Amino acid sequence: MIDGRVAILGVGTMGEAILHGLRSGSDPLPRGSVRGTVRNANRATELSKKLKVAVGTDNVGAVASASVVIVSLKPINVVRVLGEVAAAGALDHGPLIISIAAGVRTEEIEAVVGPKCPVVRAMPNTPCAIGRGTIVLTGGRRAKKKHLTVAHSIFRPLGETLELEERHFDTVTGLSGSGPAFGYLMVEALADGGVMMGLPRDVAIRLASRTLLGAAEMVLATGAHPAALKDEVTTPAGCTIAGILALEDGKIRSTLARAVERAASCAAGLGKSK
Numbered sequence: 614m615i616d617g618r619v620a621i622l623g624v625g626t627m628g629e630a631i632l633h634g635l636r637s638g639s640d641p642l643p644r645g646s647v648r649g650t651v652r653n654a655n656r657a658t659e660l661s662k663k664l665k666v667a668v669g670t671d672n673v674g675a676v677a678s679a680s681v682v683i684v685s686l687k688p689i690n691v692v693r694v695l696g697e698v699a700a701a702g703a704l705d706h707g708p709l710i711i712s713i714a715a716g717v718r719t720e721e722i723e724a725v726v727g728p729k730c731p732v733v734r735a736m737p738n739t740p741c742a743i744g745r746g747t748i749v750l751t752g753g754r755r756a757k758k759k760h761l762t763v764a765h766s767i768f769r770p771l772g773e774t775l776e777l778e779e780r781h782f783d784t785v786t787g788l789s790g791s792g793p794a795f796g797y798l799m800v801e802a803l804a805d806g807g808v809m810m811g812l813p814r815d816v817a818i819r820l821a822s823r824t825l826l827g828a829a830e831m832v833l834a835t836g837a838h839p840a841a842l843k844d845e846v847t848t849p850a851g852c853t854i855a856g857i858l859a860l861e862d863g864k865i866r867s868t869l870a871r872a873v874e875r876a877a878s879c880a881a882g883l884g885k886s887k
């Protein structure tokens with residue numbers, strides 16, 4: 614599906630996961646077809662050895678003959694770095710630009726990369742590192758169906774891909790982008806409860822993790838509303854409803870919903886210089 618070379622600007626946490634996805638799956642990109650960049654030269658050397666692909670610090674050289682440029686820089690660096698490579702003429706051949714930066718809109722990227730480059734925006738999450746991510750995609754003004762198809766093929770080895778309108782992207786960032794961290798907090802808190810009641814820590818973490826995983830899979834597999842599944846397991850005068858009332862006393866629903874709201878509002882401000 615990908616015709617030509619891929620450059621990844623910013624091989625950090627997410628860039629590394631994407632690179633790994635490109636080099637695995639049923640149709641892996643050959644080693645010589647991927648180039649990455651970072652800021653720090655020592656880190657570039659380490660990554661080249663570890664990932665067995667060329668990682669350097671030369672953004673212009675990396676994108677010059679790439680047909681796809683994946684931008685996984687911190688939001689604050691995106692427009693500046695793309696502006697530098699565009700000014701050097703390295704985007705004149707019109708590669709597809711795929712940005713995963715939170716809060717940076719396609720029109721901001723289109724304005725800096727010039728009229729030849731189609732732009733796709735993606736919002737992945739960290740479970741991409743184990744192929745269990747969720748990746749939401751949207752196309753900018755110049756992106757056609759074929760460009761979104763390329764983006765799907767890049768991210769599919771990393772998890773489930775879906776398309777949404779760009780107006781939802783800050784919300785997606787607050788929900789599925791930040792959400793894994795909210796999940797880790799829930800796993801830790803449930804495990805603390807188990808430890809408090811005498812379970813060894815490792816057993817408590819395993820039980821908590823598998824329980825949340827199973828509950829999420831029940832929602833997806835049955836298509837049932839989570840409230841209906843909850844009602845099914847709450848016996849009158851039973852222990853589950855007792856636990857649920859304790860959660861309600863702690864305002865767990867509004868706390869989680871507000872966490873998404875706050876993270877989404879914060880995402881809207883990313884990429885803007887202060």
Ligand SMILES: NC(=O)c1ccc[n+]([C@@H]2O[C@H](COP(=O)([O-])OP(=O)(O)OC[C@H]3O[C@@H](n4cnc5c(N)ncnc54)[C@H](OP(=O)(O)O)[C@@H]3O)[C@@H](O)[C@H]2O)c1
Binds near residue numbers: 623624672790
């Ligand atoms: N992490 C998440 O959960 C998540 C989820 C969804 C979306 N995102 C988005 O993904 C993007 C990357 O996040 P991350 O967590 O992967 O960040 P990260 O680990 O800090 O990676 C950023 C990378 O950019 C490199 N870099 C900095 N300046 C550069 C330059 N001028 N030229 C080339 N490379 C440069 C850094 O290099 P050095 O290592 O040498 O400093 C680093 O490798 C962000 O825009 C974020 O919004 C992240």
